[in-house]
Amino acid sequence: MNIFKQFYRSLYSPKDIASFRFQGIGKTIIYLVLLTIIASLPNLYYLNKGINEAIHTFSVTMEEEVPSFTISDNTLHTDNDKEPTIIEKPDLTIIVDSSGTYDHAKINSYGNTVALLKNEFVIVTSGQAQTFDYSSFGNISLTNEELIEFIQTMDSLAYVFIIILVVIYILFMLIYKVLQTLVLAMFGSFFSKIFGRTLTFAQCWKITVYSTTIPVIFFAIMDCLQTIVPSGYLLNWFISLFLVCLAIKEVQPEKPLQP
Template sequence: MNLFMQLWKSLYSPKDIARFRFQKIGRSILYIFLLSLITSLPTTYYFTTNFIEGTRYTGGLLQNDIPSFTIENGSLHSSASEPIVMNEQGLTIVFDSTGKMTKEEVERLGTAIGLLKHEAVLVTNSQLQSYNYSMFPQDTKLTDQDVHSFIQTVQSLLPVLIPLAFLFLYIFTSASKFIGVCVLAFIGLILKGTLDKKISYRHTWVMSAYSITLSTIFFAIMEMMRTAVPYAPFLHWFVSITVLFLAIREIPSPKAHD
């Protein structure tokens, strides 16, 4: 049975997951890498799309909508006499070299990027992060042309940066999956004692690798649909433990001897 057939059966059949316990550990490791790939693809796609659109949008703003500016001696300078606020597809851009707007006002705008008089502000998921210009090295002078040149450099490096970002995400996802399977396998040892099944940690580890399939595919689909799932970690563990419990229950109990 190939890995994709095992994936399909793991979505609905605890009995087949129980049968997989006799397979070699290397095959289960390969299966976890497959699940990690499935998990990483939607995130990588949206990250890549948003990153490309973001750099293009920012480059267009610098050329057409934001006046020439310099950041020097810890302050933003331009010819603008009033703050400039723009909104594009749910993202608010604030440019204020006058010092009239505060980072708290930018935070109230939702998802936003702000270039303020003395600091740059980023607001995502209701979390505010600020970066003071005074952190730049002394005598550093940054202009809008420098920023535009940097964006062009980043755009030219996208064929390299995107695969590196995917590789980093894939390694992180794989590591998280392996840790999760190891923890789930220990829970499996508790379940096997409760159900009076004679299996080892190796068996629960292999079954755990397949028991996370349903939860993994569900959250991958939700990610593709850009749908937030409340209490996602709790739901993931609840589903995975339930599937593992049902799989262990399918294992024949040892016969009692007179």
């Protein structure tokens, strides 16, 4: 049975899932990679969209709305050193503050933010702030025109960074899926003893991989709709474990030897 038929059967048939325990380990690994890619696609799509929109918005805003500034001697200088400039866009806030009014702790109260502060550069994404002192780049000298030119270069090369992020994200997701299926396979081995089924750990792991198909599809759809599932992490594990149990129960118990 090819991998796509296995995918279809795994959506509704615990009996078929149980039968997949006899296939080679390599095919199961390929299937796990396929599930990982499916689970990653929605988040990668929105990540790609967000990065492109953020870079474009930042570039246009810097060029058209941000006042002139320079960074020299590791300090930001603007024409107005008494109050900050705050530009709020739907998905991005840009702050230019040479007055010292803001620091990275105060920036955390905003959503997605790019802030040029008196002595540091701050990026806030998903509530997490990354701070870089100007001094960490050496004794730089930078104007807003040079920064705009750099951002426009980044905009044209964004696909390179996105590809790198995609690879890293899928690798981390694959590691997570491997660990998840190994833990579930341990529970599967325990259940196989309770149900009186004779299964090796490798067979339990193969059953586990295919049993995660339904939760992967469900949460991928929720991610596409950008819908948060309450206690989604626990629900994912519970559904997977329940399907592992159903598949193991479909394994025929060994008949006792006749005397």
